[in-house]
Structures are given as structure tokens and as C-alpha cells.
Amino acid sequence: MRELWKNINHFYDELYFAPYRQSIRRQLRDEEDVFMLLTCSEMLGIPNPLTYYTLELIPYMLEEYHAWHRRMGYERSPLDEIRCC
Template sequence: MTGQQTSRWQAIAQGLAEYYRAPYRQLLARAARDRDDLFRLLVFSEALGIPNPATPYTLELMPLMWDDFHDWHRRMGMPHSPLDHIRCC
């Protein structure tokens, strides 16, 4: 095959992949957000008063999660920060 034919087949393959992925993009994004929210709950669980056997491992991740904490607690239905020592609102 020539270079032009190869690029044409690649364009067709990309178009078909997009055609089949498009209806599920929102569903997959919501599933990824739910997975991330569950992970944040695991990381912040000790600070929220929920016993967590993986605390020594998740404490290292807390500083990385602070930036998204406000969006997370709002999505979880908490209008204000549930933590006394964290004021983000």
C-alpha cells in the first residue's frame, strides 16, 4: 500500500472508532468521576472520622487531593467543608 492509501485507511478507522465511542462518552466520563469520588472518599475517610485500614498509605495522597476537595464535597451534597480544619468555601 502506498502512504496515501494507508493514511486513508487510518482516517476511516479513526472515524469508525469515534462513531462507536461517541454515544458512550458521557457514560464513561460519569463512571470515571464516580470512581474518582470513591477514591477521594477513601483518601479523606480518616479525616472524616471513618476508620480506614489503609490510612498510612492514603495520608501521602492527601496533599495531592486538596485542589479538588471543594468540588468533591459539593458533588457529595455537602454545602460546606465537612472538616473543621479545612475551610474551602
């Protein structure tokens, strides 16, 4: 009986959230792109008063960096300090 209710609950969750899933993913990707831009802004020539703190995040963001600069339309990395392709 518990398994039946679990399946019914899963079905209704999917039924409700399915139309919004793509827009939620797009919004999350846009927020991550803005965060990446803010983190790398000093290297792009945009003044950032929090550079000292954002530079600590760069090693954690390197995995996503390649996908980010490709989405932004750069064939190669726009930063001389970070080489990924």
C-alpha cells in the same frame, strides 16, 4: 493516502465510542468519588486501617477536593482540616 486512512479510522472510532463516552465519564467520576471518600474517611470519622498511607495522597487530591464536596452536596468543606471555600 495515509492521512485518508487516519481520518477514516478516527471517524469509526468516534462512531463506535460516542454512545459510551458519557457513561464511561460517569463511571470514572464515581470511582474517583469513592477513592476520595476512602482517602478522607478517617477525617470523616470512618475507621480506615490504611490512614498512614492515604494521608500521603491528600496533597495531590486537593485540586479535586472542592468539586468532590460540592458533588456530594456539602455547601462548605465537611473537614475542619481542609478549607477550600
